[in-house]
Amino acid sequence: MEKVARYVGVAVEGLCKVLLVIQILTVSWVVFGRYVLNKTPRWGEELGLMTMVWFGLLSASLAIRSDSHLRLSLLDMILSKKNLKVVEWFVTIAVIGFACFLIWSGIQLVELTSSNRLSGIRISSAWLYLAVPVSGVAMLAQLLDKARKLR
Amino acid sequence: MITNQFAVMLLLGSFAILILLRVPIAFALGISSILTAAYLGMPLLVIAQGIVGGINVFVLLAIPFFILAGEIMSQGGIAQRLVQLAKALVGFMRGGLAMVNVLASMFFGGISGSSVADTSSIGAVLIPMMKKEGYDADYSTSVTIASSVQGILIPPSHNMVIYALVAGGVSVGQLFLAGIIPGVFLGIALMIFSYIVAVKRGYPKGEKLKLRSALKALRDSVLGLLTVLIVVIGVVSGVFTATEAAAIAAVYAFIITFFVYREIPLSQMNSILSNSLKTLSIVLILIGTSSAFGWLMSYLRVPAVIADTILGISDNKIVVLMILNVLLLVLGTFMDMSALILIGTPIFLPIAVSVGVDPVHFGVVMMLNLGIGLLTPPVGGTLFVGSAIGGVSIEKLSRAMLPFYAVMIGVLLIITYIPQLVMFIPKMFY
Numbered sequence: 001m002e003k004v005a006r007y008v009g010v011a012v013e014g015l016c017k018v019l020l021v022i023q024i025l026t027v028s029w030v031v032f033g034r035y036v037l038n039k040t041p042r043w044g045e046e047l048g049l050m051t052m053v054w055f056g057l058l059s060a061s062l063a064i065r066s067d068s069h070l071r072l073s074l075l076d077m078i079l080s081k082k083n084l085k086v087v088e089w090f091v092t093i094a095v096i097g098f099a100c101f102l103i104w105s106g107i108q109l110v111e112l113t114s115s116n117r118l119s120g121i122r123i124s125s126a127w128l129y130l131a132v133p134v135s136g137v138a139m140l141a142q143l144l145d146k147a148r149k150l151r
Numbered sequence: 152m153i154t155n156q157f158a159v160m161l162l163l164g165s166f167a168i169l170i171l172l173r174v175p176i177a178f179a180l181g182i183s184s185i186l187t188a189a190y191l192g193m194p195l196l197v198i199a200q201g202i203v204g205g206i207n208v209f210v211l212l213a214i215p216f217f218i219l220a221g222e223i224m225s226q227g228g229i230a231q232r233l234v235q236l237a238k239a240l241v242g243f244m245r246g247g248l249a250m251v252n253v254l255a256s257m258f259f260g261g262i263s264g265s266s267v268a269d270t271s272s273i274g275a276v277l278i279p280m281m282k283k284e285g286y287d288a289d290y291s292t293s294v295t296i297a298s299s300v301q302g303i304l305i306p307p308s309h310n311m312v313i314y315a316l317v318a319g320g321v322s323v324g325q326l327f328l329a330g331i332i333p334g335v336f337l338g339i340a341l342m343i344f345s346y347i348v349a350v351k352r353g354y355p356k357g358e359k360l361k362l363r364s365a366l367k368a369l370r371d372s373v374l375g376l377l378t379v380l381i382v383v384i385g386v387v388s389g390v391f392t393a394t395e396a397a398a399i400a401a402v403y404a405f406i407i408t409f410f411v412y413r414e415i416p417l418s419q420m421n422s423i424l425s426n427s428l429k430t431l432s433i434v435l436i437l438i439g440t441s442s443a444f445g446w447l448m449s450y451l452r453v454p455a456v457i458a459d460t461i462l463g464i465s466d467n468k469i470v471v472l473m474i475l476n477v478l479l480l481v482l483g484t485f486m487d488m489s490a491l492i493l494i495g496t497p498i499f500l501p502i503a504v505s506v507g508v509d510p511v512h513f514g515v516v517m518m519l520n521l522g523i524g525l526l527t528p529p530v531g532g533t534l535f536v537g538s539a540i541g542g543v544s545i546e547k548l549s550r551a552m553l554p555f556y557a558v559m560i561g562v563l564l565i566i567t568y569i570p571q572l573v574m575f576i577p578k579m580f581y
Contacts, residue, residue, distance in 0.1 A: 017424045020215060020431075027212055028402055031395045049207050052215065055428070056206045056435030060177070063432040069175030070433065070487050074529045076173075087172055094169065095178050101185055105199035112196070128207070132199050 005145030009065050012138050016055040016062070023051040046120040050128050057102075057135035064095070064142045085150065092147050099139040106132030155191070159451050162187040166444075176487055176530070177433070180440040184447050198443050205442025205493075206435055209394060210316045214434065216397035217309040219427045220404040221263025224375055225272030226423055227408030227415055232372040233258040234276050238357065239365035241342070246349020247357030248281045249294045250342045256298035257305065257338045258372070261379030262404075264308035266525055266533045267430070269299035274540045284355050289551035290348070292541030296533050296548075297555040298341050300522035303488075304334030304515065307382040307400065312393050313438070313489055314514045317445075317496040321510045324387040328577040329515045333566045337519070337559070344558045374407045387580055434489055441493040454498040461502055468506040472567050475499050476520055480560075483524020487532060491521055511577060512570045519566060523559050526552060 030044035063069045075087060109129040116125040165186050169179035184198050224230075237254035244250060252273065259269050274295040281291035303310055306327035315323045348354075360368075382400050385391040391399065409417055448454065461474055479499070482491055496517070503513040525533040528549050538545050566572055 013425070013428070016428055016432075017421075020219075020424060020428060023212075023215060024219065024398070024401065027216070027394065027398045031391070031398050034395075045209060048212050049209065052212060052435070053203055053206050056431065056439065057202075059428055059432030060436035062428070063436075066429075068429065068433060069177055070437075070530055070532060071173050071175045072170045072485055072529050073173070074171070090172055091174050094172075094174050094182060098178050098182050098185070101181075101195070102199065105196050108196055109199055109203075129199075129203060132203060 001145050001148050005065070005141050008138055008141040009062060012058050012061055016059045019051040019055040019058075023048050023055070026051070042119070043121040046118050050118075050121070053128060054131045057131045058138055060135060061138035061142050064139055064146070088150060089147075092143055092150065096140065096143045096147070099136045099143060102136030102139070103133045104136075106130070106134075106136055155451060158187055158191055159453055161190055162444075162447055162451065163453075170485065176490060177437040177440050180437075180444040180490065184440070184443045187447055187451075201443035201446050202436075202439035205439040208316065210312055210392075211438065213312045213394040213397035214309045215427065215431055216394070216401040217264050217307055217312075218268070218430050218434075219423070220307075220378065220397070220401040221265055221268040222423050222427045222430075223401065223404040223408050224262045224378070225259075225268060226419060226426075227404070228412055229262065229372065229375040229408075230255075230259065230272040230276050232368065232375060234273070235368035236365075236372045239360040239368045242357035243359040244346065245356050246346055246354045248277065248284060248286065249291075249345035249349055249354065251357070252277045252281070252291075252294045253298040253301075253338050253341045253345065256295075257301050257335065258376060260299075260302035260305035260334060261307075262375055264302055264306070264310065265430070266296075266299040266302050266522060267536050269302040270296050270533050270536050271540060273299070274537060278541050286354055287352075287551075288541055289543045289547050290352075292537050292543050292548055293551045293555050294341070294345055295541070296526050296537035297552070297559060298338065299533055299537075300519065300525065300559070301334045301338050303518050303522045304330040304337065306330055306379060306386075307397065308518070309397075310488055310492060310518060310521075311514065313492045314496060314517065315393075317493055318500055318510050318514060321514060322581070323393040324383075324389070325511050325577045325581055326514050327383055327386055328580060329511050329573045330518065331576055332572050333515055333519060333562070336566070336572065337562050340558055340562050341555070344554070348554075374411060378403060437487060437490050438493060441490040445494045445497060448494065449497060454501065457498050458502045458505070462505065466506060468508065469568070471502060471506045472508065472516075475503060476516070476563065476567060479517060479520045480523065483521045484527045485530045486524070487530065488521045488525055491524070492517070509570065509574060512573045515573045516563070516567050519559070519563050523556065523563065526559075527556070 026044050026048045030040055034040045109132060110126045113129050114124050114126040118125050162183055166179055166183040169182055170176055188195055188198050233255045237251040241250040241254055255273050256269050259273055278291045278295060282288055311326040312323055315321045315326055378400050382396045385396045386393055500513055525531050528545055538548050
């Protein structure tokens with residue numbers, strides 16, 4: 001599990017960086033096109049947004065791995081180590097529930113939207129919603145690794 | 152008035168319990184939205200769609216770019232140059248380095264709109280320098296994080312972009328202009344305060360910089376400072392949208408860092424991207440789940456009920472603004488800024504407008520108010536980063552921050568009740 005989580009983490013980080021670069025180049029190209037070439041490529045805005053949705057959701061799993069999501073730390077000062085561990089189990093299970101929700105509802109969204117087409121980049125809008133279940137899986141990989149370490 | 156009281160209690164109550172139990176805020180917002188939607192018998196897809204829809208917004212494309220531009224500049228050596236320039240201007244006074252810290256943050260605020268980025272880049276240069284000259288570690292860190300809030304007020308500022316998006320009909324250009332005087336004013340207040348502390352504690356004077364080195368510092372940093380001009384002039388004149396300005400700022404930062412300053416190799420782009428991604432990994436999911444949560448709040452008509460309650464207490468502008476400020480300060484201690492802008496604006500802005508407050512003015516008040524929230528425990532992004540960089544525990548740092556909170560709240564009250572300070576510059580252009 002540790003290995004899986006590490007590989008998923010590395011793969012997700014690499015993919016997110018690539019997506020971020022694509023987004024930067026796309027939007028810069030749109031701006032360049034608008035001011036210099038006097039035409040705005042229609043696919044530009046949609047591609048920029050789609051990449052942002054993808055790396056926005058996917059990278060949430062990286063912040064789970066590095067434990068950098070913002071949270072309230074009041075209980076840390078009050079509870080004993082043992083009780084804190086119980087709370088940590090609760091947190092992990094709650095977020096696992098959220099990840100499973102993303103997978104379940106994401107798959108439905110993909111099925112539901114597979115016949116819609118994005119007008120600019122002319123691909124199915126299922127590609128946009130595919131980010132939801134995939135991110136759910138990436139989160140789940142990190143969460144299961146966390147649960148294993150908690151044991 | 153409330154259509155479904157239990158649903159409201161479920162939404163807010165489950166959220167409160169979840170965050171108290173240390174569930175990360177971004178997920179707590181998502182989970183309580185799912186629970187509430189399930190109770191209401193809605194198709195749960197709505198929530199997943201809401202999360203995607205919250206991120207899938209054209210204006211938000213500005214966020215990765217502003218973060219990236221700030222990251223390129225701070226790794227590319229601009230922070231040191233700005234510190235040099237600030238040193239040339241105020242370093243010779245007693246407590247010089249504390250003032251240099253505030254002024255450098257003001258300059259840096261014109262490049263990056265993030266208080267965390269400001270703390271990590273200016274703090275990394277100045278906190279060690281201040282410690283070496285005999286400043287206390289907790290004081291040095293406090294000055295750094297308090298002054299970093301200027302970055303949110305002084306344009307460019309991605310939080311203002313988020314506010315403009317939710318407020319609807321507020322121009323980003325006007326907000327950018329409106330933030331300038333409050334940002335500089337906050338800096339001046341902090342400088343006066345640090346001067347008083349320095350005299351009291353006998354902190355050292357810095358050396359006087361020769362005119363020639365001062366001019367060199369100016370020449371070195373002027374290219375970086377041009378960013379703020381490009382963004383503000385571009386957006387205000389209507390030549391670019393905020394998103395375009397952000398993209399241009401990032402490209403500009405890239406060019407001057409790698410082709411003019413040439414202090415870092417192009418391969419460092421990898422670490423720049425990593426760091427930007429770290430910030431984005433926290434901010435974007437929060438924007439997604441906050442939008443879903445905020446949508447449910449309006450669906451359940453919570454904003455209208457809160458408005459009725461507050462306006463029921465008083466419809467006096469001064470009192471209402473005070474209530475809103477106190478509420479935002481309290482919420483800001485345990486919520487993150489972007490989440491609060493997304494969820495809080497639809498609730499509080501209509502109240503402010505109904506007693507005659509300009510949405511631009513209220514936006515700036517909200518930025519400073521929530522900026523203070525970034526520095527307060529139990530949840531304060533900038534406070535956490537400052538504690539790590541300065542090597543001071545959160546408890547010790549929060550205690551050292553007490554007088555700074557007082558100064559900042561004082562500034563907040565002044566810009567709340569003297570709207571002319573905020574609206575003066577935007578009125579000149581719009």
